[in-house]
Amino acid sequence: QVQLVESGGGLVQAGGSLRLSCAASGTISSINVMGWYRRVPGKQRELVATITSGGTINYADSVKGRFTISRDNAKNTVYLQMNSLKTEDTAVYYCWRLDSGRFGSWGQGTQVTVSS
Numbered sequence: 001q002v003q004l005v006e007s008g009g010g011l012v013q014a015g016g017s018l019r020l021s022c023a024a025s026g027t028i029s030s031i032n033v034m035g036w037y038r039r040v041p042g043k044q045r046e047l048v049a050t051i052t053s054g055g056t057i058n059y060a061d062s063v064k065g066r067f068t069i070s071r072d073n074a075k076n077t078v079y080l081q082m083n084s085l086k087t088e089d090t091a092v093y094y095c096w097r098l099d100s101g102r103f104g105s106w107g108q109g110t111q112v113t114v115s116s
Contacts, residue, residue: 014115027102028097032099036069
């Protein structure tokens with residue numbers, strides 16, 4: 001099994017920044033994808049960004065140019081730097097990881113609230 005521990009959520013004013021972190025442990029593979037999804041109450045969970053162990057990155061159109069995903073493979077940790085935050089970025093952010101040959105795993109979620 002893979003365990004994901006998130007940190008870094010909180011309350012910030014519009015235009016501000018936050019950085020999320022997610023550390024993976026357990027039975028993990030060197031070939032994997034890590035990323036972030038978010039969910040607003042009443043809506044489906046949506047992709048924010050993903051990054052493969054090889055460094056390939058994918059962003060949702062809504063966050064391009066504002067959010068940056070990165071990872072430290074030695075620490076099995078993925079980061080999400082969120083700049084120029086908007087009120088519509090308010091959501092619970094979930095870390096996700098898919099290891100080669102295994103099912104995906106989810107973190108517990110961290111609340112990000114952007115006030116106007």
